Amino acid sequence: MSPAALVRTVLGDVLPEDLGVCDAHDHLFFASPLLPGQELCDAAAARAELAAFRARGGGSVVQWTPYGLGRRVADLPAVSRDTGVHVVAATGLHQAAHYAPRLLEEVRGRLADVFVSELTTGIGPTGVRAGLVKVAGGFHALDAHARRTMAAAAEAHHATGAPIAVHLELGTGALDVLDLLCGEAGVPPHRVILGHLNRSPDLVVQREAAASGAYLAFDGPSRAHHGTDWRMPDALRALADAGFGDRLLLGGDTTTAAARSVDGGPGMPYLLRRVRPRLELALGKELVDRILTENAGRAFAVPWRS
Known part of the structure; x- marks a missing residue:
């Protein structure tokens, strides 16, 4: 009997239950002109970070790094194989500010084709297939770039069944994103993953987004200007x-070299070293276990096709 759904990793498709404990939003490689000098571009450091995550009980990491931002896709299979951690790669496009105008012009008219190709044929010459589409909204709004990119992501979803993961700027704009993707573009809400909900602790919006059927990702420890860690257990408890x-x-969202645990930051292990036990006190171990395993397996699975 064929499986109903599989998760597409850089080493091939696996059953959702084989993901183990999943960091649902993170970055092994990432480079943006908005973060000069903080690029994640060292394969040895990525391997060490994954190994540290594995040592804490981690089983899989979903890399949300999209097209044009230093994904280093050719390095992902070896890093995954060496550490025994499943890695899911992304296609998609971030906010326009992360790209040179020339690059955006090169892909603007063929975004959906690029996304579908990377989900089905593979990313460039590597043959590694993406397992999700990552896009991004703006601060409390969706500009023309976001709308164009999300429309292309919706096309790619309809062609492949792949989930769409959305960067919400400072956690805002969730309902606008759902109106566009699920209302205008017809993407089933359970195929949408909304990121950074912890950065805007609006319980009313969070509940409405969850009621739609979308997944809500609480990802990354607080930055200095966010200060929302202390509210996250209450928000998750209210939603549960x-x-x-x-x-x-749940995810770690490591985006700079300084944030890696191997360079003195919290890094990927922080999710399991500090966030997990703190949430277990508020939610109970059983629910936190399900969030880290069963929920992630469902969120990132794609329909099996022969």
């Missing part, structure tokens, strides 16, 4: 009590 415990995801 409202019946949305199966809509929640």
